[in-house]
Amino acid sequence: MQNHVNFTLNGDSIAYAGPHGTRLLDALRGEYGLTGAKCGCREGECGACAVIIDGKLMNSCLVAMGSLEGAEIVTIEGYCGTERFAVIDRAYESVSAVQCGYCIPGMILASECLLASNPNPSEKEIREGLAGNICRCTGYNSIVKAVAIASDELRARGGPGNLLGAAASDSRRPAAQGKGGTLMSECFMPYTLKEALALRKNPELVPYAGGTDIMASPKEGSGYLFLNKIPELKIIKADGGHIRIGAACTFTELLENPLSPKILKDACSQFAAPAIRNAATIGGNIANGSPKADSALILVAADAKLRIANADGVRVLPVNEFYVGRNKTALASDELIAEILIPRQGLDNYYYKKVGAREALAISRVSFAAILCVDEGVIKNCAAAFGAVSDVIIRRADIDGMLIGQTLQEAAQLKDAYLKAYDGAIVPIRGRVGVEYRKDVCMNLLRDFLESNGI
Numbered sequence: 119m120q121n122h123v124n125f126t127l128n129g130d131s132i133a134y135a136g137p138h139g140t141r142l143l144d145a146l147r148g149e150y151g152l153t154g155a156k157c158g159c160r161e162g163e164c165g166a167c168a169v170i171i172d173g174k175l176m177n178s179c180l181v182a183m184g185s186l187e188g189a190e191i192v193t194i195e196g197y198c199g200t201e202r203f204a205v206i207d208r209a210y211e212s213v214s215a216v217q218c219g220y221c222i223p224g225m226i227l228a229s230e231c232l233l234a235s236n237p238n239p240s241e242k243e244i245r246e247g248l249a250g251n252i253c254r255c256t257g258y259n260s261i262v263k264a265v266a267i268a269s270d271e272l273r274a275r276g277g278p279g280n281l282l283g284a285a286a287s288d289s290r291r292p293a294a295q296g297k298g299g300t301l302m303s304e305c306f307m308p309y310t311l312k313e314a315l316a317l318r319k320n321p322e323l324v325p326y327a328g329g330t331d332i333m334a335s336p337k338e339g340s341g342y343l344f345l346n347k348i349p350e351l352k353i354i355k356a357d358g359g360h361i362r363i364g365a366a367c368t369f370t371e372l373l374e375n376p377l378s379p380k381i382l383k384d385a386c387s388q389f390a391a392p393a394i395r396n397a398a399t400i401g402g403n404i405a406n407g408s409p410k411a412d413s414a415l416i417l418v419a420a421d422a423k424l425r426i427a428n429a430d431g432v433r434v435l436p437v438n439e440f441y442v443g444r445n446k447t448a449l450a451s452d453e454l455i456a457e458i459l460i461p462r463q464g465l466d467n468y469y470y471k472k473v474g475a476r477e478a479l480a481i482s483r484v485s486f487a488a489i490l491c492v493d494e495g496v497i498k499n500c501a502a503a504f505g506a507v508s509d510v511i512i513r514r515a516d517i518d519g520m521l522i523g524q525t526l527q528e529a530a531q532l533k534d535a536y537l538k539a540y541d542g543a544i545v546p547i548r549g550r551v552g553v554e555y556r557k558d559v560c561m562n563l564l565r566d567f568l569e570s571n572g573i
């Protein structure tokens with residue numbers, strides 16, 4: 119059994135032999151002496167620990183070392199020898215966008231990732247690109263200005279440039295190999311679904327996809343079954359009446375793929391900030407069993423299904439039936455979510471609202487998704503789903519059925535009865551926000567959905 123994790127760090131090959139559950143942030147700072155990545159929150163909220171993994175911004179506090187097999191990691195120490203760094207650095211300096219500097223390594227790497235994927239961002243896009251990076255002293259206006267200046271200069275120079283500078287050969291270069299250690303816990307990285315399902319027979323192994331839930335509060339000594347290198351779990355393809363989405367697809371991959379339904383993309387674009395979207399997967403979002411899970415809400419409204427597999431076979435379950443109680447799901451201990459099947463038709467006319475405390479990184483206080491499918495003036499499908507309100511996502515096909523088969527005029531006459539039925543069905547649980555607030559928001563959103571469709 120291989121117990122090294124092989125990856126490149128600022129261009130150097132590393133064979134890491136320490137505990138696989140260690141956070142990359144801790145290994146960078148402790149094992150490799152790369153202290154540019156800072157520790158702010160260890161929960162994925164501040165971006166101070168950001169690094170670039172396989173070209174994508176990631177929060178190193180939420181990455182387990184064992185998931186890094188084959189990865190290319192660039193930290194600020196490797197990046198700071200590049201011409202692109204020099205341009206961005208000068209731009210930050212020119213508008214005094216640095217005060218204490220604590221957030222700056224993460225801020226610079228977030229700027230790089232934004233400008234690499236969008237060389238000419240608008241101010242709004244810059245703010246979105248940096249939404250996961252918190253600065254507590256400079257203030258964001260000068261940072262946004264700096265990124266705009268860097269964008270102009272980089273475009274004037276042309277060419278994307280290289281992520282790693284020549285400087286990766288001086289004292290900033292990490293040691294060629296980690297200090298080593300023994301495996302504290304058993305972790306596995308299978309390369310096929312079959313292999314993963316065989317390993318899943320061991321109930322001690324926790325499936326680990328993007329790690330953004332798991333690493334936010336890891337359990338000491340957990341053994342992980344890493345799912346991020348299994349091609350079958352990364353597919354997105356049209357198949358008959360469905361789009362098949364592999365459970366280990368990240369929110370960034372869903373956003374970038376033309377096959378993703380617009381309603382799902384809408385939710386993905388409001389999901390956290392780029393560094394989280396780059397790691398978090400749709401399968402992890404469903405499997406965590408939370409009624410606040412943003413993609414699960416869309417899947418419930420869309421009447422999507424899950425392909426759930428174990429070593430003996432596959433079963434198909436409507437997403438709505440997957441949730442059986444607060445943080446409880448129908449997943450057996452030897453099963454994995456393999457795919458999500460979303461209908462290809464009937465999702466174009468949708469309504470989606472996520473209500474949170476702040477725009478970026480907000481976990482939903484109330485979320486609402488609804489679909490209305492009208493053909494020749496007759497309602498063919500109506501589906502409403504409420505998230506973050508109760509123990510499970512609320513989906514009442516029986517109530518929605520009142521409007522199905524009606525014309526829009528007939529539905530308007532049934533509107534009060536429909537709203538009244540939902541008023542009785544939505545029983546919010548007490549949370550950080552009050553029960554009455556949640557109920558009011560739900561009913562207002564439902565009314566707005568109807569009115570926006572002329573009902």
Ligand SMILES: Cc1cc2nc3c(=O)[nH]c(=O)nc-3n(C[C@H](O)[C@H](O)[C@H](O)COP(=O)(O)OP(=O)(O)OC[C@H]3O[C@@H](n4cnc5c(N)ncnc54)[C@H](O)[C@@H]3O)c2cc1C
Pocket residue numbers: 161162163324325326327328329330331332333334345365366388389390391394397398399400401402403404405406410411412413449453454455456479480481482
């Ligand atoms: C800063 C921050 C912001 C966030 N913002 C949002 C947000 O806006 N909206 C939102 O909904 N969530 C949000 N989250 C929560 C989290 O990012 C999501 O739930 C994410 O989709 C989890 O996916 P993952 O791949 O990281 O899961 P992991 O952490 O890898 O796993 C989560 C759970 O799912 C299980 N699991 C994973 N994959 C499978 C599989 N294929 N089969 C069976 N079990 C599996 C794991 O064992 C674990 O129990 C946020 C988290 C953080 C840290």
Ligand code: FES
Pocket residue numbers: 156157158159160161162163164165166167168177178179180
């Ligand atoms: S330390 Fe705050 S996001 Fe990692």
Ligand code: FES
Pocket residue numbers: 215216217218219220221222252253254255256
């Ligand atoms: S410069 Fe001090 S936190 Fe950003």
